[in-house]
Each structure stands twice: as structure tokens, then as C-alpha cells.
Amino acid sequence: MDIDSGLPIGQEKARTVQKMFDQIAPRYDFVNRVMTFRLDVRWRKKTVKALLLPPASTVVDLACGTGDFCCELEKAGINPLGFDFSIGMLHASRSTSPLAQADVLQLPIQNGVIDGATCGFALRNLTELPAFFQEVSRVLKKGGRIGFLDVAEPENRFLNWGHHLYFDRIVPKVGALFSDKSAYSYLPKSFSYLPPYQEITEMLENAGFKNVKRQLFAPGSVQLFSGEKR
Numbered sequence: 454m455d456i457d458s459g460l461p462i463g464q465e466k467a468r469t470v471q472k473m474f475d476q477i478a479p480r481y482d483f484v485n486r487v488m489t490f491r492l493d494v495r496w497r498k499k500t501v502k503a504l505l506l507p508p509a510s511t512v513v514d515l516a517c518g519t520g521d522f523c524c525e526l527e528k529a530g531i532n533p534l535g536f537d538f539s540i541g542m543l544h545a546s547r548s549t550s551p552l553a554q555a556d557v558l559q560l561p562i563q564n565g566v567i568d569g570a571t572c573g574f575a576l577r578n579l580t581e582l583p584a585f586f587q588e589v590s591r592v593l594k595k596g597g598r599i600g601f602l603d604v605a606e607p608e609n610r611f612l613n614w615g616h617h618l619y620f621d622r623i624v625p626k627v628g629a630l631f632s633d634k635s636a637y638s639y640l641p642k643s644f645s646y647l648p649p650y651q652e653i654t655e656m657l658e659n660a661g662f663k664n665v666k667r668q669l670f671a672p673g674s675v676q677l678f679s680g681e682k683r
């Protein structure tokens with residue numbers, strides 16, 4: 454347990470996250486669409502576009518959850534493979550892509566065989582970001598592309614106030630109404646796990662990625678990291 458934030462860390466965090474997603478899996482997609490006003494679909498489309506990969510490429514979607522990214526990748530003619538450690542999320546999937554239960558910190562994939570990797574809204578749920586980036590780098594071919602989406606804190610003070618009002622007060626109520634109150638109260642707290650974007654960029658570069666770029670969506674509430682394996 455991290456004493457400052459009261460949030461679990463290490464293996465306790467992994468167990469808590471896995472159990473929480475198993476519980477909320479049946480209504481996860483529905484609550485996501487309500488909470489983001491369906492914008493999550495648009496952000497995933499933009500991420501797939503930012504991969505700049507041709508059809509028939511093979512892309513791993515890491516911490517794939519219910520497979521939303523896999524569906525978008527398929528629409529672009531890409532061959533996705535999804536991995537997640539929550540069996541509940543995998544069972545709730547409507548994607549027709551191959552999905553498997555695995556810890557994304559230890560992928561069951563050989564070195565240097567994959568064209569690209571996506572990850573949606575899971576960076577802050579992982580226990581070790583540098584180790585995750587190293588693992589992605591290991592399985593990608595040279596020139597392999599990444600597109601990692603997650604939440605962000607708007608820098609503008611007014612937007613930041615609105616962002617906190619929405620995530621700290623409204624999202625837990627929406628979650629309680631349609632799903633699980635404690636899981637959706639964890640969501641705004643989980644923002645504090647995410648390092649500043651400069652640190653994420655540095656971690657990606659240290660893991661072997663170049664041309665790392667950050668794009669912001671939903672005025673500064675969502676960020677996309679893209680890049681290429683050196």
C-alpha cells in the first residue's frame with residue numbers, strides 16, 4: 454500500500470485490479486460509452502490511424518479488456534491479438550479476434566515478430582511501466598509502431614477544475630448507478646498512478662522507442678503516445 458495515496462502497489466495492486474475488472478466486466482462497455490459520451494470510440498480510431506500500419510499487419514492489443522481496440526484494428530484490415538489478465542473482461546468481449554489471458558508484463562510471444570502494439574486506458578493500472586515498455590519493445594520488430602492511450606490532466610486551470618468535477622463527483626455516481634460504486638470511485642484515484650508525460654516519454658525512449666509523440670484529445674483529458682521501435 455502506498456501510504457500517501459492509500460492506493461495498493463506491486464502484487465497487491467495487480468490482484469486488486471484483476472478482481473475489480475472481473476467484477477465490472479459485464480457492464481464495462483456500456484458504462485464506458487455513457488461516461489465518455491461515446492468519444493472513446495473516436496479516440497481508439499485515431500490511435501489506430503496513428504499507428505500508420507498497412508492492412509494485414511499484426512498488432513497486439515495489450516490489456517485488451519473486452520476487445521474494443523481489436524474491433525477497431527480489424528476495421529482497418531489489421532490482424533489483432535488481444536491479451537488481458539482479467540478472464541471476466543475477456544469473457545465479456547464481442548470481438549472476433551483471438552484473445553488470450555496473459556500478464557502483459559510477460560507476453561507469451563517471441564522476440565521481434567510483431568508489427569505494432571496498442572494499449573487503451575491501462576497504463577495506470579500496470580504495476581511497472583518501464584518493465585511494460587521493455588516487454589513491448591522486446592516483441593516488436595524494428596520499426597514496429599505503438600499507440601498507447603490513457604487519461605491526462607488538462608493543464609488549463611479552468612479545464613482542470615471541470616475535469617476533476619466530472620471524474621471525482623459525477624463518474625462515481627454514474628458507475629454506482631449502472632455498475633459498481635467502489636470500482637468507479639477508484640477510477641479518479643487511479644490517475645495518481647500515472648507519471649507526468651515527460652517521464653512516460655523518457656521511459657519509452659529508454660525502452661528503445663524513437664519519434665515518441667504525445668497528442669491530446671478531449672481538451673487535454675486523454676493522451677496518446679505514439680512512436681516507433683529503433
Ligand SMILES: C[S@@+](CC[C@H](N)C(=O)[O-])C[C@H]1O[C@@H](n2cnc3c(N)ncnc32)[C@H](O)[C@@H]1O
Nearest residue numbers: 474516517518537538539542556557573575578
Ligand atoms: C481500463 S481497462 C481497459 C480495457 C481496454 N483496453 C479498453 O480500452 O477499454 C484496463 C484493463 O487492463 C487490464 N490489466 C491491468 N493490468 C494488467 C496486466 N498486468 N496484464 C494484463 N492485463 C492487465 C485489466 O484487466 C483491464 O481489462
